[in-house]
Amino acid sequence: MIYGIAYVAQTHQLPWNAILYPYVLMGMIAMLLGLVALRQRARGDQSAPDVNDTPSAQEDQPPFGKLIAGSLVTAGSLVTAGRVLSVVVGTFAYPLIMESLGFVMTTGLYLAALFQIFRAFHPVVIVPLALAISGILSVFLQQVLVLNLPSFGFADLPFGI
Amino acid sequence: MWNPESLLLGLELAFSWEMLLWLALGFTSGLLVGAIPGLVESTFLAVMLPFTIYMDVWSAIFFMTGGYVASEAAGSYPAILLNMPGTPSASATTFEGYALTKKGLPGQAIGVSVTSSAIGTFFGALLFMFLGPLFGKFAFNFNSPEMFMLAVFGLTAVASLTGADPVKGLISALLGLLIATTGLDLFNALPRATFGFLEIYDSIPLLPALLGLFGFSEILVLCNRPSIIGGQGIVYKGLSAPLEGVRIALGYPFVILRSTIIGLLVGIIPGAGGTAANVISYGQAKQWSRHPEKFGKGTFEGLVATDTSNNAVIPGALIPTLTLGIPGSPTTVVFLAALMLQGIRPGPGFYESYATQAYSIGFGLMICSVLVMVVGLPLAGTFARVAFVPTRILVPLISVACIIGVFSSRQYLIDIQIMVLFGVLGFIVKRYGYSPVALLLGLILGSLLEDNFYRSLMVGGPEIFFTKPIALGLMLLSVLSLALPVALRYVAKGRTANSSRELN
Numbered sequence: 001m002i003y004g005i006a007y008v009a010q011t012h013q014l015p016w017n018a019i020l021y022p023y024v025l026m027g028m029i030a031m032l033l034g035l036v037a038l039r040q041r042a043r044g045d046q047s048a049p050d051v052n053d054t055p056s057a058q059e060d061q062p063p064f065g066k067l068i069a070g071s072l073v074t075a076g077s078l079v080t081a082g083r084v085l086s087v088v089v090g091t092f093a094y095p096l097i098m099e100s101l102g103f104v105m106t107t108g109l110y111l112a113a114l115f116q117i118f119r120a121f122h123p124v125v126i127v128p129l130a131l132a133i134s135g136i137l138s139v140f141l142q143q144v145l146v147l148n149l150p151s152f153g154f155a156d157l158p159f160g161i
Numbered sequence: 162m163w164n165p166e167s168l169l170l171g172l173e174l175a176f177s178w179e180m181l182l183w184l185a186l187g188f189t190s191g192l193l194v195g196a197i198p199g200l201v202e203s204t205f206l207a208v209m210l211p212f213t214i215y216m217d218v219w220s221a222i223f224f225m226t227g228g229y230v231a232s233e234a235a236g237s238y239p240a241i242l243l244n245m246p247g248t249p250s251a252s253a254t255t256f257e258g259y260a261l262t263k264k265g266l267p268g269q270a271i272g273v274s275v276t277s278s279a280i281g282t283f284f285g286a287l288l289f290m291f292l293g294p295l296f297g298k299f300a301f302n303f304n305s306p307e308m309f310m311l312a313v314f315g316l317t318a319v320a321s322l323t324g325a326d327p328v329k330g331l332i333s334a335l336l337g338l339l340i341a342t343t344g345l346d347l348f349n350a351l352p353r354a355t356f357g358f359l360e361i362y363d364s365i366p367l368l369p370a371l372l373g374l375f376g377f378s379e380i381l382v383l384c385n386r387p388s389i390i391g392g393q394g395i396v397y398k399g400l401s402a403p404l405e406g407v408r409i410a411l412g413y414p415f416v417i418l419r420s421t422i423i424g425l426l427v428g429i430i431p432g433a434g435g436t437a438a439n440v441i442s443y444g445q446a447k448q449w450s451r452h453p454e455k456f457g458k459g460t461f462e463g464l465v466a467t468d469t470s471n472n473a474v475i476p477g478a479l480i481p482t483l484t485l486g487i488p489g490s491p492t493t494v495v496f497l498a499a500l501m502l503q504g505i506r507p508g509p510g511f512y513e514s515y516a517t518q519a520y521s522i523g524f525g526l527m528i529c530s531v532l533v534m535v536v537g538l539p540l541a542g543t544f545a546r547v548a549f550v551p552t553r554i555l556v557p558l559i560s561v562a563c564i565i566g567v568f569s570s571r572q573y574l575i576d577i578q579i580m581v582l583f584g585v586l587g588f589i590v591k592r593y594g595y596s597p598v599a600l601l602l603g604l605i606l607g608s609l610l611e612d613n614f615y616r617s618l619m620v621g622g623p624e625i626f627f628t629k630p631i632a633l634g635l636m637l638l639s640v641l642s643l644a645l646p647v648a649l650r651y652v653a654k655g656r657t658a659n660s661s662r663e664l665n
Binding site: 003004006007010011014015017018019021022025026028029032033035036039080083084087088091092094095096098099107110111114115118119120121133137141145147148150 | 332353354355574
């Protein structure tokens with residue numbers, strides 16, 4: 001719904017032939033969502049999980065999902081939620097940091113942070129390992145795939161260091 | 162239609178040492194690339210393109226053919242083991258493949274996948290060689306109304322069949338179509354829902370969306386598990402489990418035949434590509450199955466369908482590329498470019514001018530199908546071991562692999578954030594019983610659908626869809642694919658009600 005509102009807000013001034021198709025789609029989505037809501041109301045149990053949920057969706061219910069629903073709040077699930085949020089926030093922030101720190105340092109930091117959060121290795125091993133992996137990846141991407149990776153601006157440091 | 166002399170010369174060319182060497186080299190590289198989630202075959206082939214200029218034209222084409230087939234086949238390995246399609250065309254492979262891995266059958270699933278891929282490639286190659294010119298002619302009949310209706314049929318079939326609730330499936334498909342409208346509109350080139358980001362003026366890029374919906378969302382789930390397979394998992398040694406998979410795959414001859422035809426037809430239709438074939442074939446397998454209720458819980462039948470079709474797409478996609486000069490899939494765009502860089506203009510008459518070479522490509526595809534079995538099966542155990550790596554190591558490494566895969570495709574930093582957003586969306590969509598598959602197909606077919614809809618209207622008005630027989634047939638199929646599951650459900654409910662009344 002938020003996406004739909006934002007969509008309309010950005011496009012409502014465009015000519016009709018540019019927005020007719022997406023607006024028809026939005027109308028259909030709204031109508032069908034209304035139908036789903038009506039069906040749930042008819043069942044008289046809006047809070048219960050939908051019986052029409054796909055089997056995989058039911059089976060794959062992770063405790064994090066349950067945590068969101070507020071039905072399971074334990075120390076273990078808090079750790080899980082923390083990890084999930086770390087991955088989401090860390091990955092979302094990755095490109096922002098890479099712009100200034102460059103590929104090798106950002107990937108090294110990102111990997112080291114995730115290794116630490118998931119307690120993958122001994123803390124002494126984590127930083128060199130993360131930097132080594134990011135270094136190898138950098139060589140692969142630059143030399144083999146010939147990609148132009150963002151790099152840390154050493155020349156911009158004070159006193160030319 | 163085809164002459165035996167060219168066929169024999171093509172065979173001779175395909176089995177020359179030079180061609181075999183380039184084919185094997187391309188195949189090995191493609192296997193590695195395909196197995197890395199996010200590193201798609203088109204990126205790999207595009208990167209290799211500058212080097213192929215220095216090769217002989219047909220050596221270059223053989224190298225690329227090997228790479229294409231191998232990456233399509235290997236794209237299923239991470240899809241099966243990590244729920245993370247290695248290539249976009251392995252997206253539907255995750256539905257059954259990953260469910261089988263969770264059941265403790267990763268080796269068998271890979272055996273089924275390898276066999277299906279090999280058979281799909283082999284039969285696809287046969288049809289490519291002998292029916293190529295005919296299919297090229299048939300593709301000429303697909304104009305805008307037919308293309309539009311084909312896309313509608315694909316969407317309705319997937320929407321009604323990928324979940325237990327067709328309404329939620331349809332909502333997912335429509336949401337996919339809506340998201341696909343992001344970018345410049347067709348008439349005025351005005352930005353729609355770009356929110357000021359220049360990087361999405363073309364549209365939402367497919368790869369970040371796909372990796373987000375099927376890869377990153379799974380990373381979020383994996384955060385809670387000690388390993389991909391619950392408990393200790395089932396360890397297998399040697400080739401016994403994959404060989405069992407071979408036997409299992411051969412037990413579904415009709416699924417193989419149907420999926421090969423679907424893959425080939427979808428491949429022939431310009432622009433549709435392996436992802437659509439993969440998803441449509443899965444939907445059809447579920448529709449025709451005796452046990453549709455097992456789909457989504459780990460059934461070999463679904464896996465056979467997906468993996469046969471996505472490899473049968475390769476020969477199919479090469480047909481319009483070579484005969485019409487129109488690429489059948491995103492990857493064959495690179496093929497087209499490779500040929501044009503070498504001074505060869507594909508199009509009508511290609512079979513007349515380069516019949517020997519066209520047949521040699523067909524034989525090259527057949528050799529690839531053998532390589533898929535010979536190389537893929539022994540490596541299955543190695544790939545399968547990935548599933549037993551603790552997630553505390555796997556999650557950080559997969560996250561980085563996703564980031565690199567997404568970044569390497571366009572080198573836009575915003576793609577990483579798009580992947581994260583789609584990852585969260587995928588997590589929520591699965592949570593509330595909507596269909597991520599239908600959403601993905603909506604995204605894939607969105608621009609094709611809108612483009613052909615407006616073109617059809619401009620050419621003949623709304624009535625054009627009723628005057629074209631193929632379009633009309635596809636329209637009826639679309640209505641049927643939506644109405645049939647609902648009707649069947651009512652019939653089943655009626656039977657249940659009757660039987661309970663009799664019991665009372």
